[in-house]
Amino acid sequence: DARVTQTPRHKVTEMGQEVTMRCQPILGHNTVFWYRQTMMQGLELLAYFRNRAPLDDSGMPKDRFSAEMPDATLATLKIQPSEPRDSAVYFCASALGERSGNTIYFGEGSWLTVV
Amino acid sequence: AQSVTQPDIHITVSEGASLELRCNYSYGATPYLFWYVQSPGQGLQLLLKYFSGDTLVQGIKGFEAEFKRSQSSFNLRKPSVHWSDAAEYFCAVGAWGGKLIFGQGTELSVKP
Numbered sequence: 279d280a281r282v283t284q285t286p287r288h289k290v291t292e293m294g295q296e297v298t299m300r301c302q303p304i305l306g307h308n309t310v311f312w313y314r315q316t317m318m319q320g321l322e323l324l325a326y327f328r329n330r331a332p333l334d335d336s337g338m339p340k341d342r343f344s345a346e347m348p349d350a351t352l353a354t355l356k357i358q359p360s361e362p363r364d365s366a367v368y369f370c371a372s373a374l375g376e377r378s379g380n381t382i383y384f385g386e387g388s389w390l391t392v393v
Numbered sequence: 394a395q396s397v398t399q400p401d402i403h404i405t406v407s408e409g410a411s412l413e414l415r416c417n418y419s420y421g422a423t424p425y426l427f428w429y430v431q432s433p434g435q436g437l438q439l440l441l442k443y444f445s446g447d448t449l450v451q452g453i454k455g456f457e458a459e460f461k462r463s464q465s466s467f468n469l470r471k472p473s474v475h476w477s478d479a480a481e482y483f484c485a486v487g488a489w490g491g492k493l494i495f496g497q498g499t500e501l502s503v504k505p
Contacts, residue, residue, distance in 0.1 A: 282436075309491055321483065321495040333490055369436060378487035379425035379444050384436040 280304045282385035284370050290391045296358040299388045301370030302351055310353045311371040311382065312338075312345055321369075327353065328376060360392045395420050395488050399496035406474050407504050414469040414499050416458075416484030425487030426467040428458055431498075432480045440482075443467060454478070479503045 283302040291297055303310050311326040325335035330347040338345065342364075344356045357364055371384040396419045406412050418424055425444055429437040441452025448460040458469045467484060481500045485493040 311492060320497045323492055323494075326490070326492055328490075334492070371437075373491055376491045378489065378491055379442070380487075380491050381427075381439055381442065382491070382493055384429075384438075386436040 284385035288389045294359040297360050299355045301353040303372030307372035307374045309373040313369040315367040362392045397496035401499045403500045405502040412471045412474045416467045418486045427485040429483045430480050476503045
């Protein structure tokens, strides 16, 4: 059963620490998304990649967030330094192709708490 | 700009009763529309999607949704709700580049 895999599932860290979240998209999918979910803002798109190239990261705070795809099977989202307002659930998702109607498959999320 | 509105933040229905969750969208062209469900502590699972053609779309778990262009709506329905349907439901529109724009979600509670 193909699925998007995210690690860690849960992370508690202190303010100022670096946090790295990892995602393994479904094998063969060439589009990878990072979404953030909070009570106040709901689901927000942070960044996405196609064929490992960043397409749009306008939703991401540039000063502390960075997203990369070192290879086709790994996407990373890094926060440095982390702040309490970064506490949220971070979802990675993947899809095959670029059409607006393609199904996007979500991982189970990385639940981040910054204290 | 593309947007999705889910007017109801929280809905409670009795088990066995029918359900309708509302979704309105704003999109210039023919939209691609989706409903996802999120159980507590879980990721988002696709329930159904609308591309074109038949405006009544069948999904998993007994859900269906109807696309009404004149009302810019894509409401989700289920004839008889089960306790396991308690979750948060998200409506989304497919945007340029294949990304999704989500509504704020509707939390569904089911009472026995």
